[in-house]
Amino acid sequence: MTTQNLPVDELKRIANRMRIDIVKMIGAAGSGHPGGSLSAVEVLTALYFGGVLRHDPKRPDWPERDRFILSKGHGCPVLYATYAEAGYIDPKLLMTLRKLGSPLQGHPDKRMLPILEASTGSLGQGVSIGIGMALAARMDKKDFHTFVMIGDGESQEGQVWEGAMFGGFHRLANLTVIIDNNKQQLDDFTAKILDMSPLAEKWLSFGWNPIEIDGNDIHQVLPALQEARAATQKPTVIIANTIKGKGVSFMENNVKWHGVAPKPEEVEAAVKELQARI
Amino acid sequence: MKATTAKFELKMGLATREAYGQALVELGAKNPNVVAIDADLAKSTFSAKFQEKFPDRFYTVGIAEANMVGIASGLALTGKVPFASSFAVFLCDKGYDQLRMCVAYPKVNAKFVGSHGGISIGEDGPSQQSVEDFALMCALAGFVVIHPADEFAARALVHRMAEWNGPAYMRTGRAKAAIVYGPNDSFEIGKAKVHGDGRDVAIVACGFEVGYALQAQAQLEEEGISARVLDIHTIKPVDDEAIAKAARECGAIVTAEEHLLDGGLGSQVARSVAKSHPVPMDFVGIQNTYAESGTPDQLMEKYGLTAPYIVEAVKRVVKRK
Numbered sequence: 001m002t003t004q005n006l007p008v009d010e011l012k013r014i015a016n017r018m019r020i021d022i023v024k025m026i027g028a029a030g031s032g033h034p035g036g037s038l039s040a041v042e043v044l045t046a047l048y049f050g051g052v053l054r055h056d057p058k059r060p061d062w063p064e065r066d067r068f069i070l071s072k073g074h075g076c077p078v079l080y081a082t083y084a085e086a087g088y089i090d091p092k093l094l095m096t097l098r099k100l101g102s103p104l105q106g107h108p109d110k111r112m113l114p115i116l117e118a119s120t121g122s123l124g125q126g127v128s129i130g131i132g133m134a135l136a137a138r139m140d141k142k143d144f145h146t147f148v149m150i151g152d153g154e155s156q157e158g159q160v161w162e163g164a165m166f167g168g169f170h171r172l173a174n175l176t177v178i179i180d181n182n183k184q185q186l187d188d189f190t191a192k193i194l195d196m197s198p199l200a201e202k203w204l205s206f207g208w209n210p211i212e213i214d215g216n217d218i219h220q221v222l223p224a225l226q227e228a229r230a231a232t233q234k235p236t237v238i239i240a241n242t243i244k245g246k247g248v249s250f251m252e253n254n255v256k257w258h259g260v261a262p263k264p265e266e267v268e269a270a271v272k273e274l275q276a277r278i
Numbered sequence: 279m280k281a282t283t284a285k286f287e288l289k290m291g292l293a294t295r296e297a298y299g300q301a302l303v304e305l306g307a308k309n310p311n312v313v314a315i316d317a318d319l320a321k322s323t324f325s326a327k328f329q330e331k332f333p334d335r336f337y338t339v340g341i342a343e344a345n346m347v348g349i350a351s352g353l354a355l356t357g358k359v360p361f362a363s364s365f366a367v368f369l370c371d372k373g374y375d376q377l378r379m380c381v382a383y384p385k386v387n388a389k390f391v392g393s394h395g396g397i398s399i400g401e402d403g404p405s406q407q408s409v410e411d412f413a414l415m416c417a418l419a420g421f422v423v424i425h426p427a428d429e430f431a432a433r434a435l436v437h438r439m440a441e442w443n444g445p446a447y448m449r450t451g452r453a454k455a456a457i458v459y460g461p462n463d464s465f466e467i468g469k470a471k472v473h474g475d476g477r478d479v480a481i482v483a484c485g486f487e488v489g490y491a492l493q494a495q496a497q498l499e500e501e502g503i504s505a506r507v508l509d510i511h512t513i514k515p516v517d518d519e520a521i522a523k524a525a526r527e528c529g530a531i532v533t534a535e536e537h538l539l540d541g542g543l544g545s546q547v548a549r550s551v552a553k554s555h556p557v558p559m560d561f562v563g564i565q566n567t568y569a570e571s572g573t574p575d576q577l578m579e580k581y582g583l584t585a586p587y588i589v590e591a592v593k594r595v596v597k598r599k
Contacts, residue, residue: 063357110384118355119384122375128345129380132352132360135337139313139358159376162345 005051011218013278014085015045019247020274021081021094027267029098032106035257036151037078039182039216039242044082046221047147052229054144057087060115066144066229067117067133071126072151072180073107074259079116080104088115124157126150127177131163134175134235145229149178153185155196161206167235168207176228176236177208180215182244186258203237215240247274288456288489295393295450297429299324301436302361306332312440313358315339317346323363323393323450347373347390351380354388359440366392366408366449374414381445382418389439395425395449396536397569397577398486404568408449413541415447416514422446422467423514427488430459431471431511438467449485453574456489458509468512470520476504479592480524480531482547484510486578487534487562493585498592505592516546522554529599532591534562536583558598560591 006014018041026032047053047068054066070079077097084091089103096102103113107121118129130148137144150160167175179199183190190196200210211227213220221240228236244258245251248270251262262270305312306328313335320326320338329336339346346362347369353360363369369392370377381388397407415423422442426432432450439446446467458473465471470482474495483491491507498505508524510516525531531551535543544561551557562583569577578584 118351119379122379125344125348125376125380128348128376129352129355131345132349132354132358133356134352135349136313136353136356136358139335159344159348162339162342163348166339166342166345166349 006049008218008222011045011050014049015041015218016247016274016277018045018078018081018085020271021084022077023248023262023267023270023274025077025080025094025097026261027264028095029261031098031261032077033074033259034077034251034262035184035244036072036075036180036182038246038248038251039244040075040078040149040180041246042216042218042221043149043178043180043240044078046218046225048082048086050218050222050225052222052225053147060088064142064144067130067146069118069120069126069130069146069148070108071120071148072123072154073120075180076108079108083115123151123154124159127160127163127167130175131166131172134172137174138172145174145176147176147178149180151185152179152181152183152190152196152199153193155179155199156194164203164206164208171207171233172235173231173233176238178238178240180242181239182242184244184255184258188255199239207234208237209234210237210239212239213241215242216246249273288493290454291457292429293451293454294426294429294432295322295324295452297432298391298393298436298448298450299327301433302328303331305437305440306335309359309440311357311359313353313360315346315350315360315362317341317343317364317368319364319393322365323391325361325363343368343372344376347376348380350388350390351376351386354386359387359389361389361391363391363393365406366395366411367406370408370411370414378418382421385420385444387443388445390447391450392447393450394452396451396485397564397581398536398574399452400574400577401571403571407569409538409564409568410541411449412513412535412537412543416541416546418445420445421514422512424448424467424512425484426450426511427485427509428455428458430461430463431465434463434465435467435511438465442467451486455486458488458492465511468515468517470517471509471511472520473507473509474505476506477528478503478530479505479596480508480528481505481534481588481592482508482510482521482524482531482543483534484513484543485536487536487583490583490585490588491534494588494592497585497589503592503596510543510547513543513546516550518550518554521547521550525551525555525557529557530595531557531559532562532588532595533559534583534588537563539563539565558595560595562587562591
C-alpha cells in the first residue's frame with residue numbers, strides 16, 4: 001500500500017509547505033544545509049506523496065516497505081520535513097533539529113531516529129547500502145524497491161562507481177539511484193571543482209537505465225519515479241536536474257547557501273516568499 | 279609456522295582461515311539468513327567453501343572493499359546475517375570509513391573476517407600484511423575484535439560471532455596454526471582461556487603467539503620460572519577479570535601479539551592492568567615498522583615474535599617485580 005496518491009496541485013502545495021519547514025528548522029538550528037535540502041523537495045514529495053513509494057507511516061518497520069536512503073545526508077532537513085508531512089514524526093520535532101538529544105541529528109542518525117533506513121553523512125556510501133537491501137530482496141523473492149538519493153558532488157566519491165558497477169552488472173532492477181544534480185558543492189560549482197558530466201552517459205555505460213528530468217518539476221519527477229519503480233530489467237538512475245536553494249530567490253544558485261543557516265530576518269523573508277505561493 | 283623447538287613440540291593443524299570456511303558452511307546450514315560476501319579473495323579467505331554449498335547466498339563484489347562493507351550493512355539492515363571477508367589489510371584499511379559509518383555507528387549486525395593477518399603470511403610482503411587491524415577495529419565503538427589461536431578456537435568463535443547481536447571482526451591467519459585446543463573446548467566472546475596456574479608471570483597472547491607463549495612457558499619452567507598463559511582471543515571487549523586475576527596472582531605480565539605495538543593487544547591489556555592492579559609489563563610485538571618478504575618462520579623470527587623473544591621479555595619483566 002501507499003499512504004497517499006495525491007494530485008499534482010496538492011503535491012505542489014506539500015512541496016511548498018516542506019520548503020517552509022526546511023527554512024524554519026535550519027533557521028532555528030542556527031546551522032545546516034539549506035541549498036541541497038531545497039533542491040530535493042520535489043523528488044521527495046513525489047516519492048512519498050505521489051503514490052510511488054510503498055510505505056505506511058503507521059508501520060515504519062513493515063518488512064515489505066520500499067526503502068529510501070538519503071545518501072547525501074547533509075540534506076536531511078528535506079527528509080525530516082517529509083517524515084513530518086507523512087506523519088512519521090511529530091512536526092513539532094522539526095524545531096529541535098541539531099539540538100542536544102533530538103532525534104533530528106545534524107546528519108541522519110539511525111540510533112536516534114530508528115525509522116531512518118541508514119545513517120549517512122560520509123558521502124558515497126548510500127548506493128552500497130541500497131545494493132545490500134536490493135540483494136536481500138532478491139534473495140528473499142520480495143518485491144520491495146530501494147531508492148537512494150545521492151548528490152552530483154557526491155558522485156566524485158569512488159565508492160559510488162563501485163556501486164554503479166555492481167548494480168549494473170547484477171541488473172538490480174529493484175534499485176533506483178536519484179542524483180540531485182543541483183550543480184554545486186561546498187566550495188564551488190561542481191563543473192569548476194571536478195565536472196561530473198555527462199552523468200547519464202556514465203551511468204548508461206555502467207549498465208543502468210538513465211532518465212534525465214527537471215527535478216524541480218513534479219510533472220516530470222512523478223513519471224520518472226514511476227518508471228523506475230516498475231523496472232524489471234535494469235537498475236534506474238534518475239538524473240534530477242535541480243536548482244540548489246530552489247524556492248527561495250536569494251538562495252537559488254548561490255554557492256553560499258550550501259551550508260549556512262538563514263538569519264531570523266532571512267527566514268522571515270524566505271517564508272514570506274514561499275507563503276505567497278500557497 | 280615451525281612445528282618444533284627444542285623444548286616444546288607444537289602439532290600443526292589447519293589454518294584459522296580454513297576453519298572459518300568450515301564454520302561458515304556449518305552456519306549456513308543452520309541459519310538460512312547467513313549470507314557471505316567477498317572481494318575476489320574467496321579462495322584465499324575460504325568463503326569459497328560457503329559459495330560451493332550455498333551459491334544463492336554468496337556474492338563476490340569484485341575488488342571493491344568499500345562497496346562490500348556497505349553492501350554488508352544493507353544486507354544486515356534487511357535482516358540478513360552477512361559475513362564479509364577479504365584480506366585483513368584490505369578489509370580494514372580500505373573499508374574503514376564504511377566500517378565506521380555503515381556498521382559501527384548505526385550498530386549494524388554485520389560480521390567481518392580479515393584473513394592473512396599479521397606478517398606470517400610471508401612472501402607476499404608488507405602490502406598484504408595487516409599489522410594494524412586490531413588497532414583500527416578496536417577504535418570502532420561497539421565492535422567486537424577476535425583473533426583465534428587455532429582451528430578449534432576459530433570454528434567455535436565464528437559461531438559465537440553469528441550469535442552475537444552487533445558488529446564483530448575476526449582476524450584469521452594464512453599459515454597453519456599450532457593446535458592448542460580440541461573439538462570439545464568451548465569459547466565465549468570476551469572470556470580468556472587460561473593455560474596453567476604459574477605464579478611468577480602471566481603471558482597474555484593471541485593468535486599464533488599463543489603457541490609461542492606455550493613454548494615459552496615450557497622453556498621458562500625448566501629455568502625455574504612458572505608462567506601462566508592467557509589466550510585473549512577477544513581483544514575487545516578484553517577480559518578485564520582474567521587480566522586482573524593474573525596481575526594479582528603473578529605480579530608481572532608480558533603481552534605477545536603479531537601486530538604493531540601501537541593500539542593492539544598490549545595496549546588493551548596495559549589499560550586494563552593499569553586500572554585494576556598495576557604490575558610491571560613488557561610487550562612482544564612488531565616495533566614501529568613494516569616487515570618484508572620471507573618465509574613465515576623467518577619473518578616471525580626476524581621481527582621478534584617467536585618463543586625466545588617472549589622468554590627474554592619475561593626475564594626482563596620479572597626483574598622489575
